[in-house]
Amino acid sequence: MLGKILLLGLAFWLILSLLKQYRRSIDAPESSQPANQDMVRCAVCSVHLPKAESIQHLGLYYCCIEHSQRQP
Numbered sequence: 870m871l872g873k874i875l876l877l878g879l880a881f882w883l884i885l886s887l888l889k890q891y892r893r894s895i896d897a898p899e900s901s902q903p904a905n906q907d908m909v910r911c912a913v914c915s916v917h918l919p920k921a922e923s924i925q926h927l928g929l930y931y932c933c934i935e936h937s938q939r940q941p
């Protein structure tokens with residue numbers, strides 16, 4: 870039983886580290902400029918944040934989960 874859990878954990882860790890390596894190979898160091906990032910505005914508080922960090926809900930962008938659950 871314990872061996873199974875250990876094996877599962879090891880497999881999970883292996884997949885995670887492979888994913889990290891894969892991501893790093895996609896993000897070439899030359900193209901990782903912050904200026905290229907898409908900026909979006911929170912529909913509730915109008916704060917600007919990178920699109921990757923925003924929460925998308927019904928076609929609108931939000932800065933946090935609380936704002937995405939609020940009506941704009």
Ligand SMILES: [Zn+2]
Pocket residue numbers: 911912913914915916931932933936
């Ligand atoms: Zn907000």
